[in-house]
Amino acid sequence: MTPSDKIRKELEDAKHELTVLQARLDDRPEFGLGKGGAGADLYEMWLARKEVVLARIQSLEEALRRLELGEYGRCVRCGKEIQPERLEILPATSLCSACAREENEDTLAPSRRREIALKE
Numbered sequence: 738m739t740p741s742d743k744i745r746k747e748l749e750d751a752k753h754e755l756t757v758l759q760a761r762l763d764d765r766p767e768f769g770l771g772k773g774g775a776g777a778d779l780y781e782m783w784l785a786r787k788e789v790v791l792a793r794i795q796s797l798e799e800a801l802r803r804l805e806l807g808e809y810g811r812c813v814r815c816g817k818e819i820q821p822e823r824l825e826i827l828p829a830t831s832l833c834s835a836c837a838r839e840e841n842e843d844t845l846a847p848s849r850r851r852e853i854a855l856k857e
C-alpha cells in the first residue's frame with residue numbers, strides 16, 4: 738500500500754466515524770439534557786471524540802496536499818526527511834520525531850513551559 742492509499746483509507750474511515758458521531762450528536766434531545774446522568778456524559782464523550790476526529794481529518798487532508806505538492810515525508814518544521822518507520826506508523830504526520838517531541842512539550846505542558854520561562 739502506498740502512503741497515498743493509506744492516507745486515503747484513513748481519511749475515509751475518519752469521515753465515516755464523523756458521520757456516525759454527528760448522527761448520534763444530532764439525536765441529543767433523546768438524552769433529555771439537563772437531567773444529567775449517563776446520557777449527558779456520553780454526549781460529552783462523543784463531542785470530545787468529534788474534536789479528535791475533526792483534527793484527524795484535517796491532518797490527513799494536509800498530508801494528501803503535501804503528497805500532491807511532492808513535499809510529503811519532509812518535516813514542516815525543520816525541513817529534514819521524516820524517518821520512514823515513523824511515516825509507516827503515522828502516515829499523516831508532518832513532523833519528524835524530534836520536532837514532534839518539541840511540539841508536544843509545547844502543547845501538552847504549558848505550565849512546565851512557564852516554569853522554564855520564569856527561570857530564564
Ligand SMILES: [Zn+2]
Binds near residue numbers: 812
Ligand atoms: Zn523536524
